[in-house]
Amino acid sequence: PFYTETFRPQFHYSPETNWLNDPNGMVYYNGEYHLFYQHHPDGTTWGPMHWGHAVSVDLIHWEHLPVALKPDEIGTIFSGSAVVDWNDTTGFFGGQSGLVAIFTHDGTKPDSGEKFQAQSLAYSTDNGRTWNRYEGNPVLLDENQADFRDPKVFWHEESNRWVMVLATGQTISFYTSPDLKSWVLASVFGENQGFHDGVWECPDLFQLPVNGNEALKKWVLLVSVGDNPDFLEGSRTQYFIGDFDGQTFKNDYSHDTTLWLDHGRDNYAGVSWSDLPESDSRRIYIGWMSNWKYANLTPSKSWRGAMTLPRELSLAMTEQGIRLRQLPVKESAALRTETIELKRNEFMAGNQIVYTPETNAYELEAEFDIKEPGVFGFALCSGSLEKTVVGYDANAQKLFIDRSQSGKSDFHRDFAVKHEAELKPKDGKVKLKVYVDWSSVEVFANDGELTMTDLIFPDSSSRGVEWFAEEGSVQLLSLNVHLLKNIWA
Ligand code: FRU
Numbered sequence: 001p002f003y004t005e006t007f008r009p010q011f012h013y014s015p016e017t018n019w020l021n022d023p024n025g026m027v028y029y030n031g032e033y034h035l036f037y038q039h040h041p042d043g044t045t046w047g048p049m050h051w052g053h054a055v056s057v058d059l060i061h062w063e064h065l066p067v068a069l070k071p072d073e074i075g076t077i078f079s080g081s082a083v084v085d086w087n088d089t090t091g092f093f094g095g096q097s098g099l100v101a102i103f104t105h106d107g108t109k110p111d112s113g114e115k116f117q118a119q120s121l122a123y124s125t126d127n128g129r130t131w132n133r134y135e136g137n138p139v140l141l142d143e144n145q146a147d148f149r150d151p152k153v154f155w156h157e158e159s160n161r162w163v164m165v166l167a168t169g170q171t172i173s174f175y176t177s178p179d180l181k182s183w184v185l186a187s188v189f190g191e192n193q194g195f196h197d198g199v200w201e202c203p204d205l206f207q208l209p210v211n212g213n214e215a216l217k218k219w220v221l222l223v224s225v226g227d228n229p230d231f232l233e234g235s236r237t238q239y240f241i242g243d244f245d246g247q248t249f250k251n252d253y254s255h256d257t258t259l260w261l262d263h264g265r266d267n268y269a270g271v272s273w274s275d276l277p278e279s280d281s282r283r284i285y286i287g288w289m290s291n292w293k294y295a296n297l298t299p300s301k302s303w304r305g306a307m308t309l310p311r312e313l314s315l316a317m318t319e320q321g322i323r324l325r326q327l328p329v330k331e332s333a334a335l336r337t338e339t340i341e342l343k344r345n346e347f348m349a350g351n352q353i354v355y356t357p358e359t360n361a362y363e364l365e366a367e368f369d370i371k372e373p374g375v376f377g378f379a380l381c382s383g384s385l386e387k388t389v390v391g392y393d394a395n396a397q398k399l400f401i402d403r404s405q406s407g408k409s410d411f412h413r414d415f416a417v418k419h420e421a422e423l424k425p426k427d428g429k430v431k432l433k434v435y436v437d438w439s440s441v442e443v444f445a446n447d448g449e450l451t452m453t454d455l456i457f458p459d460s461s462s463r464g465v466e467w468f469a470e471e472g473s474v475q476l477l478s479l480n481v482h483l484l485k486n487i488w489a
Helices: 330-335
Strands: 018-029 032-040 050-056 063-069 076-084 099-108 115-124 149-156 161-168 171-177 184-189 200-210 213-225 236-244 249-251 268-272 283-288 311-318 321-328 336-347 350-355 361-372 375-382 388-393 398-402 418-422 429-437 440-445 450-455 464-470 473-484
Touching: 018 050, 018 099, 018 268, 018 283, 032 063, 032 076, 032 283, 050 076, 063 099, 099 149, 149 200, 161 200, 171 200, 184 249, 200 236, 200 268, 200 311, 213 268, 213 311, 236 268, 236 321, 321 429, 321 440, 330 336, 336 350, 361 375, 375 429, 388 429, 388 440, 398 440, 398 450, 418 450, 429 473, 464 473
Parallel strands: 018 076, 076 149
Antiparallel strands: 018 032, 032 050, 050 063, 076 099, 099 115, 149 161, 161 171, 171 184, 200 213, 213 236, 236 249, 268 283, 283 311, 311 321, 336 473, 350 464, 361 429, 361 473, 375 388, 375 464, 388 398, 398 418, 429 440, 440 450
8 A cells, every 4th residue: 555645644654544542562573563553443533442453574664464452242452562471471372482462451340330441361373463362351450440551561580470560540550470360469659759640541661771881770661641631731651760679660760850751742652562582672662643632633534643653762861860862763764765965064044945855754864053042943844834843942942843833733722832842952062853754743852862743734735844043153064854765655
């Protein structure tokens, strides 16, 4: 297929038809990266949840596969994870290895009509192509918790057990198990920690070296926070940095520190791949490129929802402490078809259209040297009436995206906004890497120190790449545009 519907991403994963939300069950096995996702196969809005399925051998090109998990007598299939059971701890695989999905069943009790959420298992002996439900489902139920979902499971070497990280209201609960079937509560984290104005969802927990130093490793706990109408930001993802001993997570920072994974509006419910080969020590993440504030209303037709680019996560020591870094996986370089070197060592002034690609699918790389602080950057997808501004305010030291005139925005009153986040220049310089893909813009600033992901809905004729500089003085050290290919062609 070669998708050409209005607003259809050209190099980001989107479902062949109908609705997509959270990425689920991401696991690498026998040479394939699996991507499952929250899917409503009968409509373009959220509905009875299934797990859609796709596979890739390079994280760039995806093959759509049939729906993997369908609602059953227990309930619909909410978010969760998948692991390789290498040592057949479950006994599902006759001594071999195989894939186990651990997901939330969202159901209604037949007697009382009350809602419940419980964790269940399914397993596959054919590389995820077909799935068997475990007859002992559900494996984890708590009558007293209404929000009890999104299990992320991993094998904890040191304690020789499985650990489940679960969203439980506005806390995260950690459970352990020898066999994925019987689970014991180990601890609860989060009361009075971080941001609480929304339900906690889709956690993930993993360890990473700081500044690449294997002798200094920290644990990262990702926690997505649901939409709260009182906040313009809508649903977004926070993270914590600390230690985990197999039982308990200890936050390194004060309880009122909130760290955001992405400073844009459209990166939610993201988690990381499990079981990357031993030769690959990366932690690779993908998020759902939308926001619960308006996810059901975005102006696409036969499909709705897409993922971010797969991103490599790392930890860096900064003046403020240890922080997450994100960059598109190195495989993304394979998307480039042609590189246009536009500028080198030029002072920017006023507005100027510097390039007009044939289609809004490209990666822009620019480096600025700030001589005297001002406001500068790019108007992208610009046409006579539209533009998406990706800029830097060197006085305020803030990076911003202004999508107030980016195109279609009448579907929700909070969509057409400008938003910003703090970013310090490095030796007086600011570096931007921007991916534009028909209906999205992903900005990676200063080598992944700050990320902003936004949906936009420009007319396909609005394609100008325009620079601007107001006040101050800024030298554009380099400006390259890499044209990117359609991954489905
Ligand atoms: C997050 C979420 C999860 C839930 C799923 C339902 O976006 O609300 O908590 O499992 O979506 O589709």
